[in-house]
Amino acid sequence: MRRLRAGIVGGGRGAFIGAVHRIAAELDGQALVVAGAMSADAATARSSAEAWYLERSYDSYAAMAQAEAARSDGIDFVIVATPNHMHYPVARAFLEAGIHVVCDKPLAFAVTEAEQLVALVGSGKPLFALTHNYTGYPAVREARALVKNGALGELRKLLVEYNQDWLMTPLEQTGNKQAQWRTDPARAGVSCCVGDIGSHAENLLEFISGQHITALCADLTSFVAGRRLDDDANILLRLSGGAKGTLVCSQVACGEENALSIRLYGSKGGLEWRQQEPNTLLFKPPGAAWQNLRTGKHFSDPAAQAATRTPAGHPEGYLEAFAMIYRDFIADLRRVQRGEPPQRNYPGVHDGLRGLRFIERSVESSRRGAIWLDL
Amino acid sequence: MRRLRAGIVGGGRGAFIGAVHRIAAELDGQALVVAGAMSADAATARSSAEAWYLERSYDSYAAMAQAEAARSDGIDFVIVATPNHMHYPVARAFLEAGIHVVCDKPLAFAVTEAEQLVALVGSGKPLFALTHNYTGYPAVREARALVKNGALGELRKLLVEYNQDWLMTPLEQTGNKQAQWRTDPARAGVSCCVGDIGSHAENLLEFISGQHITALCADLTSFVAGRRLDDDANILLRLSGGAKGTLVCSQVACGEENALSIRLYGSKGGLEWRQQEPNTLLFKPPGAAWQNLRTGKHFSDPAAQAATRTPAGHPEGYLEAFAMIYRDFIADLRRVQRGEPPQRNYPGVHDGLRGLRFIERSVESSRRGAIWLDL
Amino acid sequence: MRRLRAGIVGGGRGAFIGAVHRIAAELDGQALVVAGAMSADAATARSSAEAWYLERSYDSYAAMAQAEAARSDGIDFVIVATPNHMHYPVARAFLEAGIHVVCDKPLAFAVTEAEQLVALVGSGKPLFALTHNYTGYPAVREARALVKNGALGELRKLLVEYNQDWLMTPLEQTGNKQAQWRTDPARAGVSCCVGDIGSHAENLLEFISGQHITALCADLTSFVAGRRLDDDANILLRLSGGAKGTLVCSQVACGEENALSIRLYGSKGGLEWRQQEPNTLLFKPPGAAWQNLRTGKHFSDPAAQAATRTPAGHPEGYLEAFAMIYRDFIADLRRVQRGEPPQRNYPGVHDGLRGLRFIERSVESSRRGAIWLDL
């Protein structure tokens, strides 16, 4: 037994999500990032690796995949933290080299690539996790368990939102790298707002509700002049189990930071969760007082208890939730190393493919006049 | 100078809104309810009038309109607090008798009736107020002033909601009178949820934003088996000034009491208000801290200050807001009595007509497959 | 049966609390204010009475007491809304004239006067209510019922606060009348902050807990230069049932409006209530989720249900709570008029006397070095 060895592609200086992945991967003391191809720019790649005290730095992900696969002390898994258009080629290279993959979302640049990844993962041994990190919050797992256990009865109305304001001005014209690639069709894909955050909302909704979106009617807008992709969306939804709802997302909602929230209403109860105060889940029974289901409690659902690291009142946040995806993935990797079958208790390629379809259908619906389309 | 004399039609024992109207009309010490035709049932009418110490009780609104118009000490205005299908005939009777009218919302049973009231009020002298009471909150008036003054810049995204749960079971089958008439097409009109509360949300949105809804795409549902009218709606909106948004309303949202809320996002600021904690308005400037604009402050907009009766921290609520419609109406009535022109600083027939059109178009959109319709 | 006739002493133009008393007395349609001696200044008295459409205006409270007692249509009760030093003489005049009294708090200028009022009320027929208005909130009555019913077990820790900021500058030196009399020992008594708001906190604590304060250790301060009375206090408490706690009050707590709150912790549960969001009471069971006990619910305690006028989600506030004292007082007055014994379900002279003792002992404790004193 030892700490696992991880590698990372992307995430070099200037990136936000790279450091998040490192912290999340290492948080439970089960893995260490030791190798990386942290940037397409060789100098940045090297200085980034140095700053992280990596043992091995590569100039290209392809070289890294080959070299690590060949080493007896090579990495156990790789983290893909590149812009969207590089998810597929990088993930593919490591999967083909027999190395397990943790990939940032969305799964790929387009549905076609996503379908290929589904095929690739389905036919091979390496594990694949997609960091839909918001599903790692204990309160989200509590919510999912409550729905599953019937505490809400038959779901009727689902309201999910994800609002930010960081793109409310033409930030991509000021040299901001995050804004540049996310608003660039060549690197982000067909959508900015729906692709970047709407897909998180879609995933959260399906994760908690246990239902799939079957039809949508999407009204997308680019409010900021000169922007090439959407920065706002209002979407009507119908779900597989008969529920209806709305998915609202925006990157121009002035004053909002990272306001992901979800409310579910069923025939026997309601639920409400807000990511910015993630340790409280409101349960709304019919004709009785609302209950503040806090995390880390003895009465929490086992699935939620398993996702907490501190006692109630010691708030856990974004990094801890992100690290929960890694915890579950690493547990699976240990199983595979022991010769046991994996359990796949984390988002994977199928979730990613549904996400891509959601993104593309939303864009298509809006282009055709905000009409209803099946998913 | 004296307290004005008011009459009331409807609002007898068992009704909720009758007592609200009485308190609201009398709160500022400017009026007293002295006469009434409080029920179609004569015994109920009499006992209700007695319980309120009314000086004069009538068996029918028609008799009341005639008699009061003839008295030298007749009522100065009448309150119409009947179910929807009786708004038009009652209002018409008093208007034709030359008596000013305060009418509960929605304005009428259908657009056609609403159009006739518009014509009637437009051609006559009596004043007409529609109790879209939520516009009476000081924070709502502050919000409207902020939008008008440009504090939000160009409006982009508008999210309005009105969720309740009181009809989440088939209450109308248990003898509940409120539920019975509201779910009965013959008394409520073409819609239950959109008509009863969606129209409040629509009015609030237009009141604060200063924009009109120009197109909608509405997905209405009757979740409760056997219900003849909608009890839930998700609606996409486009507004006259270029903003887009959603209007969500429900009477089956388990755990929700009277959750009316609105959020507005513009190019220069955001606003958020929730009716259940009505004395706080959140202002969200770009790149700066959110501000809790509490009511009753020295820094409040004059329009908001004029709508408060207590200092900051002494919470005002539903009744006070309702009474603000009466305060403005009574001030107008005093103007007219002094021979001055009325100012009409309260919702009226035009707002009511737009509300009816919103209701009917929502129902039509939904029936035709949740398609887009112009308003 | 008729609306009762009320008179008022004090509350003329410029006063805040006068209008509050009128609205509260009339809110339920059971009384009308018809007579008044609204100011010691005759012109102000007259113009104030005119603005309220009073039928009879008096230049002095003594003349009013005599005249009203003599009329067949004289007032049923009087409202005493003067500064503190005038509570006793005015209340005494009306009590001696056989007229029921509703008096603003604190009961009197000093303990000695309070004791005389206790004697006077004890030996006579007229009813006496003291407007400790915060006990009129439905959530406060729910809290009291929960404690009484044992839902909290044995009380251990009680934390009550009342913080404002309106005296954080030397407002009394700028001509503000409210500030002038409240900081003037000749009109307010021995204390400003403890007398004005600390006494509300003390009353609320005793009302909900059902225990009396038996000892205190008070640290009072006048933070604003030149101020003659305290504007801030921190007080340790011990209670008759074994609980301990703190009472914190301030009129210099920058940014606070009217932040009265109470938290109670017992061996079996906890409670929390905040006046500025008065329709929520938090119940904290051991080892289970907090419950938001909202007002106006079917599950509310009957005592709380009896104190609501609107359904859940239609927020009630300061005026409604104030009016609840009047509702209970008027119900008693009707009982007495019908020859039935009064029930005295509202604060009275005994509560007022305890309040005065609390004020005086707090001042004494602080003067002697913040030492412990029995109450």
Add this chain to the structure above:
Amino acid sequence: MRRLRAGIVGGGRGAFIGAVHRIAAELDGQALVVAGAMSADAATARSSAEAWYLERSYDSYAAMAQAEAARSDGIDFVIVATPNHMHYPVARAFLEAGIHVVCDKPLAFAVTEAEQLVALVGSGKPLFALTHNYTGYPAVREARALVKNGALGELRKLLVEYNQDWLMTPLEQTGNKQAQWRTDPARAGVSCCVGDIGSHAENLLEFISGQHITALCADLTSFVAGRRLDDDANILLRLSGGAKGTLVCSQVACGEENALSIRLYGSKGGLEWRQQEPNTLLFKPPGAAWQNLRTGKHFSDPAAQAATRTPAGHPEGYLEAFAMIYRDFIADLRRVQRGEPPQRNYPGVHDGLRGLRFIERSVESSRRGAIWLDL
């Protein structure tokens, strides 16, 4: 440049705080825990070390100090995560071996030991950090900066609280180890509640206010039958800069999890922070709207910005704040390794000594009748 090597004493299986220290020490990728004497019980020590993949496990802290000091690849610093009575001997052993120390709070078992540690650290080279982890929150650093910059003016009133409920029953009689040592005078010292959490509150108050407590009047209680140390305290405070306040702490406050909060009121502004929602700091200016100073914003004070790892809206929590103490300590250790003078931007022995004095004086004050004592 490399990751630093850390060792740990205590924190074996069953302990809560050990894992917290490991995560906090490693979070920023600057250190790895590689050695430990994790329990006085040899088997537990070994199995705990194995579970963490430690390279070296010791049976005693003394052996560990000697061996690590002798190795060329020995640990750079040690973490002391034992019960209170072992802080002093363990810290001393490592300091004397020339190894830097991070020690859990309180600093020691008693004032006398604390004084010896002050002397020891003052005369030697090794660095010493005390994990008053709550000072690591960005909002706490923002608060401290605001006070320092004069945004609050002259401080007047300070209210600090720390309430929990985990000891509301005689948990120490059920075999719970955490409860056993904390309520045992031989291991915890003279106090349970004040020692364990009151000292955090005291430290937070002094950290933010920049003032020291100069006098106190403490009323301590053991509410749970059979408990040998206090489980609740209400304390009046006077501070060096003229402010007054209260410190309230409890381990029997039913329903409270880890409710540490602080409010400060000055002549020019107010502040409020609550640990359970740690990313919001409320700033209360006089006569203007409250501002929600969220963490991770461009407008945050540099001291606060330096203490965030994620953008606004990606909540940070307890572990991140704890890790901030380590980040500052490690930065200092790097300075020392580079031959630069340390900056000591983290709590140290002097804070610890003040904390011990606060604990002992509180207990003494209470024993002598809750009298005032100087600090």
